[in-house]
Structures are given as C-alpha cells and as structure tokens.
Amino acid sequence: MRVKKAVITAAGWGMRFLPITKSQPKEMLPLVDKPLIQYSVEEAIACGIELIIIVTAQSKRAIEDYFDRSPELERALEQKGETGLLEKVRHLCNMVDICYVRQKEQLGLGHAVLTAKRMVGDEPFILFLPDDLFEQRETVVKNMVDICQNYQGSVVAVKRVDESEVSRYGIIQPDKVSERIFKVTDLLEKPHPSEAPSNLAIMGRYVLMPEVFAMLEKTPPGRNGEIQLTDALKRLLQQHPVYAYEFEGERYDAGTPVGWLETTLALALKNPDIGPGLREYLYTLLKTSAHPFRENPSG
Ligand code: G1P
Numbered sequence: 068m069r070v071k072k073a074v075i076t077a078a079g080w081g082m083r084f085l086p087i088t089k090s091q092p093k094e095m096l097p098l099v100d101k102p103l104i105q106y107s108v109e110e111a112i113a114c115g116i117e118l119i120i121i122v123t124a125q126s127k128r129a130i131e132d133y134f135d136r137s138p139e140l141e142r143a144l145e146q147k148g149e150t151g152l153l154e155k156v157r158h159l160c161n162m163v164d165i166c167y168v169r170q171k172e173q174l175g176l177g178h179a180v181l182t183a184k185r186m187v188g189d190e191p192f193i194l195f196l197p198d199d200l201f202e203q204r205e206t207v208v209k210n211m212v213d214i215c216q217n218y219q220g221s222v223v224a225v226k227r228v229d230e231s232e233v234s235r236y237g238i239i240q241p242d243k244v245s246e247r248i249f250k251v252t253d254l255l256e257k258p259h260p261s262e263a264p265s266n267l268a269i270m271g272r273y274v275l276m277p278e279v280f281a282m283l284e285k286t287p288p289g290r291n292g293e294i295q296l297t298d299a300l301k302r303l304l305q306q307h308p309v310y311a312y313e314f315e316g317e318r319y320d321a322g323t324p325v326g327w328l329e330t331t332l333a334l335a336l337k338n339p340d341i342g343p344g345l346r347e348y349l350y351t352l353l354k355t356s357a358h359p360f361r362e363n364p365s366g
Contacts, residue, residue, distance in 0.1 A: 068215075071190065073193040077121050077124075095133065120187065211273075224273070234260060236269055241311060247313040282299040
C-alpha cells in the first residue's frame with residue numbers, strides 16, 4: 068500500500084496575523100528564504116508523494132500563483148541573464164503536481180479535510196497542517212508512513228506537552244505498542260487539563276485511511292463550534308485502528324506571530340549561510356539593549 072497523495076490545509080483566515088492576512092495568505096508568510104507552505108510541499112515530495120491537494124479559500128490566490136509559471140517574470144530574468152534566479156523560479160512549478168480545492172465556508176479543520184474527499188478518493192493520504200514544522204523534517208512523516216504500512220492503520224504525530232498546554236491541542240489516550248508507538252484508545256480536542264487523558268498532543272502531521280471521510284461526514288460541530296478532525300478520529304478508532312508516533316526532535320509552531328518569529332529564528336540560526344552572522348547580531352542586540360533595560364528599567 069503506497070501513499071501517493073497529500074492534503075495540505077491552507078484555508079484558515081489567519082486571524083492571529085491580522086491585518087497582514089487581510090490580503091496575504093498566512094501560508095505565504097516568509098520563513099527565512101521561502102514561504103511557510105513550501106516546507107510542507109517539500110516534505111511531501113521527500114516522502115514520494117505524487118499529488119498534493121491544497122485546500123484553499125477566498126483570498127488565497129497567491130498560493131496558486133506561487134506554484135504556477137510566471138512567463139513575464141521568467142522573460143525578464145532571462146533578458147537580465149539572471150540564470151540562478153530563473154532556475155529557482157522555474158523549479159517551483161515543476162516540483163510536483165498540485166491541485167486546489169476551495170473550502171467555501173470555514174467550518175473547521177475536519178470540514179477542510181472533507182473538502183478534499185473526491186480528490187483523495189479511496190486511498191490513504193498524508194495530511195499536513197503547514198503551521199507546524201519539525202526539526203527532523205520529512206523523517207517524521209516517513210516513519211509515520213512505515214507505521215501505517217506495518218500496522219495497517221491511521222497514524223497521528225504526537226509530542227509530550229506541559230499540562231498547562233493540553234487545552235491547545237488534540238490529546239490522545241495511549242496504549243503503548245513499542246518504543247515511540249502507541250495505539251490510540253481515545254482522543255479529545257483541546258481538553259481542560261483535568262480531563263486530558265495524557266499529555267501526548269497531536270502535532271500537524273497525520274497519515275489517514277480513506278475511511279476517515281465517512282466519519283467526517285457524520286461528525287457534528289464540536290470544540291469552538293467547528294467540525295473537528297479529532298472528533299472524526301475518535302469515531303474512526305471504533306472501527307479502524309489509529310496509532311500515534313511520538314516523534315523525536317523539536318516542533319515549531321509558526322501559526323502565531325510570536326511562534327512565527329521563534330520558528331524564523333530557530334531555522335535561520337541553523338542555516339549555514341546566515342546562522343553565524345545572525346547569532347553574532349543577536350548576541351550584540353541582547354548585550355546592548357535588553358540587558359541594560361532590565362538592570363535599569365527607568366532608562
Ligand atoms: C489543530 C487540531 C489539533 C492539533 C493541532 C496541532 O488545532 O485540531 O487537534 O493538536 O492542530 O497543531 P488548531 O491548531 O488548528 O487549533
């Protein structure tokens with residue numbers, strides 16, 4: 068059973084980034100040297116995905132344009148002899164087949180995934196929530212696909228979080244199968260810490276069996292009045308097994324302004340071209356501004 072399709076959800080309002088996201092999709096915000104969504108696209112390609120389905124919405128046209136050809140720009144770069152840039156620009160539209168489907172009403176993550184049903188068809192697929200980035204990049208999803216194939220079930224990526232953070236995530240009730248692999252026996256979307264069945268939180272990568280669509284169709288609005296993928300998975304596990312993979316390494320959340328800034332810094336510091344210079348700049352910045360402020364707040 069090969070996994071050949073991926074779904075990337077990119078239909079949200081990006082409310083936390085308003086007013087920037089009034090006319091600019093959140094998924095097109097730059098992270099060091101490319102837009103946020105390109106990290107998920109590249110991860111999918113590295114996993115051998117042949118077709119990417121991006122779920123978009125109104126005012127997300129910039130995503131389609133970005134992965135499309137731009138004949139005028141290409142001509143201009145050609146005339147200027149900018150062959151390096153020309154190659155970069157052309158590469159974007161030749162990476163992989165991408166198709167788009169619009170979520171017409173923003174009714175939640177579960178509803179966004181359901182929008183891709185016809186394009187996915189009757190086969191397993193990888194779901195990427197592009198705000199979430201992983202230090203280990205595609206290794207996380209590759210391992211999840213292996214688990215899906217070995218155990219014949221859906222797989223979610225999980226990470227242990229502090230008790231104070233469980234209400235921000237889907238939380239699983241785990242039954243340990245082997246090192247880093249759990250069978251999911253229950254799951255709750257954004258529970259109160261007193262109700263959380265564990266501190267294993269779902270992070271934005273899923274390998275899903277197509278049966279999830281039938282469950283999504285039956286799932287009523289849940290937490291925050293939205294159709295929640297977590298609720299559909301809770302139904303799914305009554306008929307088909309769902310596993311969790313506790314991945315290694317960091318996970319970054321670029322979905323809030325502060326998280327975006329932290330992710331940018333973490334990725335930039337790891338980048339061999341700009342990391343060393345940035346480190347020095349940050350060091351000087353901290354020495355000259357933050358410290359004196361703390362020592363003498365009045366000025
Ligand atoms: C979504 C899911 C949640 C998951 C989280 C990971 O929530 O509903 O189960 O833990 O992504 O980032 P959101 O962040 O869209 O509110």
